[in-house]
Amino acid sequence: MLKNIVLVENAGFCFGVKRAIDIAFDIAQKHKQGVFTLGPIIHNPQVVEKLKELGVYPIDNINEKNIKTLIIRAHGIPKEKFEELKKLGIEIIDATCPFVKKAQRLAEKLASEGYQVLIIGDKEHPEVKGIFSYAGEKAAVISSDEIPVLNKKIGIIQQTTQPLSKVKEIMNNIINSLNEFEEIRIFNTLCNFTHKRLQATEKVAREVDVMIVVGGKNSANTTQLANLCKKIGVMTYHIEDAQEIDKDWVKSAKKIGVTAGASTPQWIIDEVIDKIKKFTN
Amino acid sequence: MLKNIVLVENAGFCFGVKRAIDIAFDIAQKHKQGVFTLGPIIHNPQVVEKLKELGVYPIDNINEKNIKTLIIRAHGIPKEKFEELKKLGIEIIDATCPFVKKAQRLAEKLASEGYQVLIIGDKEHPEVKGIFSYAGEKAAVISSDEIPVLNKKIGIIQQTTQPLSKVKEIMNNIINSLNEFEEIRIFNTLCNFTHKRLQATEKVAREVDVMIVVGGKNSANTTQLANLCKKIGVMTYHIEDAQEIDKDWVKSAKKIGVTAGASTPQWIIDEVIDKIKKFTN
Numbered sequence: 001m002l003k004n005i006v007l008v009e010n011a012g013f014c015f016g017v018k019r020a021i022d023i024a025f026d027i028a029q030k031h032k033q034g035v036f037t038l039g040p041i042i043h044n045p046q047v048v049e050k051l052k053e054l055g056v057y058p059i060d061n062i063n064e065k066n067i068k069t070l071i072i073r074a075h076g077i078p079k080e081k082f083e084e085l086k087k088l089g090i091e092i093i094d095a096t097c098p099f100v101k102k103a104q105r106l107a108e109k110l111a112s113e114g115y116q117v118l119i120i121g122d123k124e125h126p127e128v129k130g131i132f133s134y135a136g137e138k139a140a141v142i143s144s145d146e147i148p149v150l151n152k153k154i155g156i157i158q159q160t161t162q163p164l165s166k167v168k169e170i171m172n173n174i175i176n177s178l179n180e181f182e183e184i185r186i187f188n189t190l191c192n193f194t195h196k197r198l199q200a201t202e203k204v205a206r207e208v209d210v211m212i213v214v215g216g217k218n219s220a221n222t223t224q225l226a227n228l229c230k231k232i233g234v235m236t237y238h239i240e241d242a243q244e245i246d247k248d249w250v251k252s253a254k255k256i257g258v259t260a261g262a263s264t265p266q267w268i269i270d271e272v273i274d275k276i277k278k279f280t281n
Numbered sequence: 282m283l284k285n286i287v288l289v290e291n292a293g294f295c296f297g298v299k300r301a302i303d304i305a306f307d308i309a310q311k312h313k314q315g316v317f318t319l320g321p322i323i324h325n326p327q328v329v330e331k332l333k334e335l336g337v338y339p340i341d342n343i344n345e346k347n348i349k350t351l352i353i354r355a356h357g358i359p360k361e362k363f364e365e366l367k368k369l370g371i372e373i374i375d376a377t378c379p380f381v382k383k384a385q386r387l388a389e390k391l392a393s394e395g396y397q398v399l400i401i402g403d404k405e406h407p408e409v410k411g412i413f414s415y416a417g418e419k420a421a422v423i424s425s426d427e428i429p430v431l432n433k434k435i436g437i438i439q440q441t442t443q444p445l446s447k448v449k450e451i452m453n454n455i456i457n458s459l460n461e462f463e464e465i466r467i468f469n470t471l472c473n474f475t476h477k478r479l480q481a482t483e484k485v486a487r488e489v490d491v492m493i494v495v496g497g498k499n500s501a502n503t504t505q506l507a508n509l510c511k512k513i514g515v516m517t518y519h520i521e522d523a524q525e526i527d528k529d530w531v532k533s534a535k536k537i538g539v540t541a542g543a544s545t546p547q548w549i550i551d552e553v554i555d556k557i558k559k560f561t562n
Contacts, residue, residue: 164460167459168457168459171456171459172457175449175452175453175456175467176449176453178445178448178449178469178471179445179469179471179476181469182468182469183466183467183469184466184467184469185465185466185467186456186459186465186467187463188459188460188462188464188465190459190460192460195460
């Protein structure tokens with residue numbers, strides 16, 4: 001790599017995504033038909049296309065196809081959905097990220113022990129919908145300091161990809177209402193890999209003139225990386241693949257940083273770097 | 282009361298102190314001799330003197346007297362001491378404040394469940410020494426943001442009379458290290474009564490020219506009230522009884538506030554107010 005292009009450490013696939021994709025490719029080789037993933041396996045169209053070529057199709061509705069094997073993606077699914085699937089008599093391959101599984105288990109444990117469960121995260125995110133289904137009837141998803149306090153005992157978990165800075169901010173606000181509670185129990189369910197990628201991205205973003213952030217436009221963690229770079233003040237471009245890069249973005253830059261979300265495969269990162277090299281040579 | 286003297290609501294005896302003193306006076310009437318308290322029943326020399334008149338003496342060393350009945354004061358005592366006393370075959374009256382008992386129980390529970398217990402408080406205070414003895418071998422008393430982290434699971438409790446503001450400050454610092462932990466479990470063991478007295482004192486201190494804070498010079502919670510008033514910027518005098526008041530302090534003040542610590546009896550507060558009236562009329 002040329003001196004003026006810096007690839008962020010831990011850019012690209014995280015442990016849970018890599019594991020889910022490996023499972024999907026593995027199953028695709030074993031069974032030649034009837035293999036589906038419930039929703040796209042990851043938020044990356046290229047990976048989804050590659051799996052389609054091997055006969056693994058994403059579906060939204062379990063009634064519409066002749067399903068033999070169904071793969072649950074890294075985000076996980078709600079408890080009720082899981083129960084429903086189990087009744088269908090099909091093979092279910094659970095590729096839920098182990099860190100997400102842990103958050104689901106802790107949500108269930110806290111609810112069963114009488115805590116009001118608060119999930120710090122984005123309530124529209126599939127991972128959070130899954131965790132929420134385990135968190136009991138008083139559960140709430142919070143993304144700011146507005147906390148609907150129902151119990152004197154609260155249990156707090158986080159969407160695995162939330163930025164630590166946001167979690168701290170919300171937690172500090174909760175602690176400031178300490179006298180309203182008998183007990184506050186916090187489990188750290190943040191994915192350490194995500195945290196390290198954010199930290200490494202921040203470090204690079206502070207050193208370069210331009211940041212290229214690679215990943216699905218609908219990927220929350222990629223958007224988070226792009227927002228972090230913009231906040232730092234560096235010129236930032238969020239792209240899905242190398243085709244989107246404009247020569248004008250990089251030609252006069254002295255130093256260019258590249259980072260990528262958890263659902264971005266290495267081959268796309270490589271193509272992006274090759275394209276930047278081409279434009280800057 | 283004259284318009285220019287404001288007595289803080291909740292000034293004086295708290296629930297736990299009142300209960301311990303009631304127990305001591307009650308025992309004094311039942312048994313005419315051999316009744317002792319382990320250490321002074323409260324941090325107030327006048328109350329200790331009144332009990333002496335009734336035949337109840339404070340002792341530090343359980344070997345030195347012919348003890349029939351021993352009263353444990355509101356602060357509580359360490360677990361080992363309690364075990365030792367039980368072996369003596371004397372009557373033990375446990376007047377430990379129920380809020381302190383709760384903190385001791387929670388410390389023991391957390392330690393038995395594998396948490397490193399952190400106690401926010403003053404490590405030299407008898408209450409804290411008592412709670413600490415229940416908190417397991419990895420326990421630490423913390424009074425700043427220097428946290429000796431040994432476990433990934435920490436359990437946090439507080440000395441019952443700590444100011445909420447200080448607890449929040451330390452807790453916010455702990456939360457800022459959230460990624461170092463798997464779990465942070467906080468029990469609120471603050472005495473609500475103490476908190477209300479601090480709040481009421483702050484309110485009055487902001488409205489007056491002079492604050493008179495009444496209570497033992499060695500009473501932590503009285504000193505805390507005095508420090509709060511000084512921090513607000515009002516002229517503050519910490520006294521143990523009415524004899525100490527100087528006419529110059531109050532004669533030209535338009536409005537005078539009076540507050541008192543948890544170990545200050547009502548009769549002393551009354552004397553203080555009478556003296557101020559005398560000086561200001």
